[in-house]
Amino acid sequence: MSASDPNEILLPPLETVSTVTGAPEVISPRFRMPGFPRGQRTPGRRLSWVIIALLIALTLLAIFARLLAPFDPVQPASGLNLPPGTPGNLLGTDSIGRDLLSRTLYGIQVSWFAALIVVASGLIIGGLIGTLAGVFGGWLDNLLMRFTDLFLALPGTLVAIAIVAALGYNLQNTLLGIAIVWWPYYARIIRGEVKSLASRPHVEAARLAGTSRTRIVFRHIIPGVIPTAIVTASLDIGNVVLLLAGLSFLGLGQPAPAPELGADTARNLGQLLTEPWIPIIPGLAVLMLSLIANLGGDAVRNLIGGRR
Amino acid sequence: MLTPSDDRSAASISGLTLSLERDGVRSNVLRGIDLEVLPGEIIGLVGESGSGKSVLALALMGLLPERSNPVVGGSIRVAGVDMVDGRPDELRAVRRDELGVIFQDPMTSLNPTMRIGAQVTESSRNAAESLRLMSAVGIADAELRFTVFPHELSGGLRQRVMAAIAVAGKPSLIIADEPTTALDVTVQAQVLDLLRELRDEFGCSVVLITHDLAVAGQIADRIAVLYAGRIAEIGPAADVLHAPTHPYTVGLLRSRLSLSTPRDLELQTLRPETASAGERMLGCAYHSRCPLAVPECRAEQPPLVSVAAPATATDTETAFENEPAATTATATVTAAAPAPATSHDRACWRSVDDVQGFIHTGVSAASVLPVSVSGAAREPAVRVTDLTVTFSLKTGWRGRGRGGGRTSPAEVRALRGVSLQIQPGEAVSIVGESGSGKSTLLRVIGGLTPATSGSVTLAGGGAQMVFQDAGSSLTPWLTVGEMLRERLLPLKLSRPESQKRIDHALTAIGLPLTVARVRPSELSGGQRQRVALARATIIAPAVLLCDEPTSALDASLAASVLNLIREMRKELEMTVLFVTHDLSVARLMGDRIVVMTHGEIVEVGPSADVIERPSHPYTQALLASVPEIGVLS
Numbered sequence: 001m002s003a004s005d006p007n008e009i010l011l012p013p014l015e016t017v018s019t020v021t022g023a024p025e026v027i028s029p030r031f032r033m034p035g036f037p038r039g040q041r042t043p044g045r046r047l048s049w050v051i052i053a054l055l056i057a058l059t060l061l062a063i064f065a066r067l068l069a070p071f072d073p074v075q076p077a078s079g080l081n082l083p084p085g086t087p088g089n090l091l092g093t094d095s096i097g098r099d100l101l102s103r104t105l106y107g108i109q110v111s112w113f114a115a116l117i118v119v120a121s122g123l124i125i126g127g128l129i130g131t132l133a134g135v136f137g138g139w140l141d142n143l144l145m146r147f148t149d150l151f152l153a154l155p156g157t158l159v160a161i162a163i164v165a166a167l168g169y170n171l172q173n174t175l176l177g178i179a180i181v182w183w184p185y186y187a188r189i190i191r192g193e194v195k196s197l198a199s200r201p202h203v204e205a206a207r208l209a210g211t212s213r214t215r216i217v218f219r220h221i222i223p224g225v226i227p228t229a230i231v232t233a234s235l236d237i238g239n240v241v242l243l244l245a246g247l248s249f250l251g252l253g254q255p256a257p258a259p260e261l262g263a264d265t266a267r268n269l270g271q272l273l274t275e276p277w278i279p280i281i282p283g284l285a286v287l288m289l290s291l292i293a294n295l296g297g298d299a300v301r302n303l304i305g306g307r308r
Numbered sequence: 309m310l311t312p313s314d315d316r317s318a319a320s321i322s323g324l325t326l327s328l329e330r331d332g333v334r335s336n337v338l339r340g341i342d343l344e345v346l347p348g349e350i351i352g353l354v355g356e357s358g359s360g361k362s363v364l365a366l367a368l369m370g371l372l373p374e375r376s377n378p379v380v381g382g383s384i385r386v387a388g389v390d391m392v393d394g395r396p397d398e399l400r401a402v403r404r405d406e407l408g409v410i411f412q413d414p415m416t417s418l419n420p421t422m423r424i425g426a427q428v429t430e431s432s433r434n435a436a437e438s439l440r441l442m443s444a445v446g447i448a449d450a451e452l453r454f455t456v457f458p459h460e461l462s463g464g465l466r467q468r469v470m471a472a473i474a475v476a477g478k479p480s481l482i483i484a485d486e487p488t489t490a491l492d493v494t495v496q497a498q499v500l501d502l503l504r505e506l507r508d509e510f511g512c513s514v515v516l517i518t519h520d521l522a523v524a525g526q527i528a529d530r531i532a533v534l535y536a537g538r539i540a541e542i543g544p545a546a547d548v549l550h551a552p553t554h555p556y557t558v559g560l561l562r563s564r565l566s567l568s569t570p571r572d573l574e575l576q577t578l579r580p581e582t583a584s585a586g587e588r589m590l591g592c593a594y595h596s597r598c599p600l601a602v603p604e605c606r607a608e609q610p611p612l613v614s615v616a617a618p619a620t621a622t623d624t625e626t627a628f629e630n631e632p633a634a635t636t637a638t639a640t641v642t643a644a645a646p647a648p649a650t651s652h653d654r655a656c657w658r659s660v661d662d663v664q665g666f667i668h669t670g671v672s673a674a675s676v677l678p679v680s681v682s683g684a685a686r687e688p689a690v691r692v693t694d695l696t697v698t699f700s701l702k703t704g705w706r707g708r709g710r711g712g713g714r715t716s717p718a719e720v721r722a723l724r725g726v727s728l729q730i731q732p733g734e735a736v737s738i739v740g741e742s743g744s745g746k747s748t749l750l751r752v753i754g755g756l757t758p759a760t761s762g763s764v765t766l767a768g769g770g771a772q773m774v775f776q777d778a779g780s781s782l783t784p785w786l787t788v789g790e791m792l793r794e795r796l797l798p799l800k801l802s803r804p805e806s807q808k809r810i811d812h813a814l815t816a817i818g819l820p821l822t823v824a825r826v827r828p829s830e831l832s833g834g835q836r837q838r839v840a841l842a843r844a845t846i847i848a849p850a851v852l853l854c855d856e857p858t859s860a861l862d863a864s865l866a867a868s869v870l871n872l873i874r875e876m877r878k879e880l881e882m883t884v885l886f887v888t889h890d891l892s893v894a895r896l897m898g899d900r901i902v903v904m905t906h907g908e909i910v911e912v913g914p915s916a917d918v919i920e921r922p923s924h925p926y927t928q929a930l931l932a933s934v935p936e937i938g939v940l941s
Contacts, residue, residue: 200780201775201777201780201781202780202781202782202783202784204756204773204775204781205773205775205781205782205840205843206783206794207755207756208754208755208756208771208772208773209772209794209795209843210770210795210798211794211797215794219783219786219794220783220786223785224784224785
């Protein structure tokens with residue numbers, strides 16, 4: 001082993017357990033998982049769990065937005081342009097008296113689920129194409145990957161805009177537009193992962209053991225791809241949140257009265273100097289969503305990345 | 309021995325303790341090491357993985373990994389500078405001016421984006437000097453090689469480049485961490501010679517870290533045997549090898565395979581560890597594995613004290629016969645007695661006589677070889693006829709550029725017409741260096757690599773394979789039980805029946821049944837290789853293919869896995885094909901030995917004949933490079 005790997009000496013190794021561990025331990029070191037000593041949580045792991053908890057809280061907020069919102073988001077609720085902190089309207093109201101808290105909660109719901117849907121569909125389409133290409137190789141690999149390259153070569157945002165412009169401005173078309181440009185990344189990553197796993201000795205050992213091809217793919221390859229896929233996808237949710245907000249800022253989201261974070265920011269930009277909270281609050285919500293999503297992605301990577 | 313800041317020594321370690329942290333768990337890696345490295349001395353640090361030898365090297369360089377939060381006690385002085393508490397710029401100066409380093413893997417320790425010459429010049433500061441150094445370390449055509457990149461050189465040449473860089477700053481101390489482990493045996497010998505030449509020419513000291521006593525024995529003046537972060541025994545190389553005074557050294561020497569190890573007897577192994585970490589800390593760390601342990605060993609740590617008298621007259625004689633270098637080292641030390649270079653120290657409660665008496669105790673004489681190898685009358689288990697395998701390399705723009713851009717893609721002929729017949733029940737070893745095609749042959753027989761031409765016929769029952777890296781040959785997310793059960797699927801057994809087979813297979817490889825519920829990451833290297841073997845043999849295959857299954861294991865563990873394979877072979881009457889780069893392993897595992905080089909078989913014959921009377925020059929060269937100790941057999 002190379003000297004640059006100090007971990008060498010810490011792995012409880014072999015039958016000749018010659019490692020010397022400081023703390024006296026009762027359990028036999030023979031079956032201790034090297035990376036995961038029992039009962040030990042590093043600070044990094046604890047923080048990761050806190051962020052995961054935030055992620056879950058955010059999802060719950062999105063799910064129960066309708067119950068939590070005090071007012072109907074499209075009907076005027078009280079006075080115009082009330083500042084945050086007004087009794088009854090916690091975050092204030094906009095220029096036609098709609099409750100900003102309610103609009104933001106609904107907006108979070110739309111953004112969050114839209115992002116999850118886009119990432120999930122990308123994962124499914126990309127995962128399928130990547131796995132097929134990686135497992136079969138040869139001409140199918142070439143065909144699928146050149147097709148993927150074609151999509152990768154297109155400027156994603158512009159294509160999404162074009163699709164929405166062609167099909168009409170509504171949420172479904174926006175999602176469709178983003179989903180169409182989003183899967184190729186996953187296809188690439190998953191194909192690479194499948195290929196590298198398929199060339200590992202454990203897959204060869206399974207082949208020698210007479211295991212069927214389907215079984216090899218589902219038992220010996222795909223479980224190894226899942227951690228990478230989850231990490232990639234969770235790091236990506238934040239990007240989709242931002243892209244969706246950007247598109248709706250440009251007017252490519254839901255039509256006018258519907259609550260949407262990007263559109264609410266854009267439409268009320270005129271009041272930035274007079275009643276700044278009206279455009280800023282939905283903007284902050286976007287910031288919060290993408291921040292939590294990105295931190296969540298890192299947390300997921302910390303938690304499952306170490307296992308591989 | 310304890311002369312902390314001796315000006316004469318190249319490096320001086322005293323009372324060194326070190327603990328490192330990993331995943332929140334702190335381990336005591338070094339537990340009180342005293343060591344003087346004298347000028348012009350080659351000292352071999354020998355130990356198994358986990359003994360702390362590599363960390364000791366890092367500590368000497370002042371390069372302990374920050375993220376492991378090292379806690380160091382005692383002192384390390386290199387050229388008079390404190391490597392523990394010194395200022396970063398002082399340490400850097402020592403590393404630049406006083407230390408040279410050679411790592412195990414020269415590919416990863418050279419910068420792949422820099423030309424060789426530029427890398428050497430970084431240390432030597434001028435190109436002419438670099439050229440001179442490159443020639444000095446035995447790089448032929450140094451001018452030509454000056455402008456190439458590391459990947460364009462062979463492993464041996466890369467290691468020479470590392471050596472050139474190591475001596476470029478005219479260091480007083482070279483630290484070589486397993487410099488030969490990744491190299492072929494013929495190249496190993498050259499690199500060891502090179503280290504000795506560097507010492508002779510530049511007068512520097514060398515700390516040679518290795519897991520193999522014989523490698524250390526080849527060039528070291530003194531050998532220190534490390535066990536669990538302490539020195540178990542230290543002394544002049546010949547004394548340690550020929551008259552060991554610590555049971556662990558004896559165990560290491562006995563479990564080491566050599567060309568004279570009896571073929572038909574079970575190989576000797578060290579006892580497995582049974583003490584918990586806490587128990588090991590209390591007394592002698594080796595006590596639970598030591599056949600000579602007495603209650604005292606469990607209770608109190610033995611101090612490192614001098615071996616009072618030389619063991620026997622004959623031993624001393626051989627010591628000076630084999631050790632011309634020892635005299636050089638002694639000469640540099642002035643009259644002070646006992647000088648470290650000649651003192652032989654040990655940490656053991658038992659007396660020297662007890663330990664040395666134990667060297668000569670007999671071993672069980674039960675033969676492990678099958679009673680008879682089936683006669684040639686039967687259909688062969690493996691018939692390989694005129695096999696060729698050609699890999700085509702996808703060439704980049706550089707490859708195509710030559711010859712006007714329309715040449716065919718580069719081809720590597722891994723096998724060039726190999727024919728071989730193996731009888732049922734026979735064991736054949738295939739020996740060769742990297743690139744000889746030995747593994748490719750095995751993979752074609754196993755059906756993992758398609759043949760370009762020629763044919764392979766296997767007897768009914770098929771082939772199973774045991775891979776070099778047991779860890780990666782097991783699916784990480786499946787439990788051992790799941791993997792074994794998968795092998796039984798074609799038999800369509802009922803659940804209790806397959807459970808019975810799995811239990812039986814685990815018992816056969818000597819692992820507890822609870823292992824079935826465990827994933828590979830929770831097993832040790834030796835245990836993983838056993839599981840791989842269980843998977844291969846749970847349904848007895850006609851042919852068992854072994855691709856260097858022990859080359860990643862410590863000597864004693866390797867011996868226990870080899871024992872197991874031979875036992876299985878006898879029990880299941882399997883045909884075994886064993887690929888290895890190690891001639892002593894090949895001799896033990898094969899009834900016949902096949903020697904391969906450059907994709908061709910150059911010699912085939914009964915093991916004893918090939919080893920004792922090699923006919924092909926290549927086999928002779930291989931044999932000549934095997935490091936041997938030649939005692940304790």
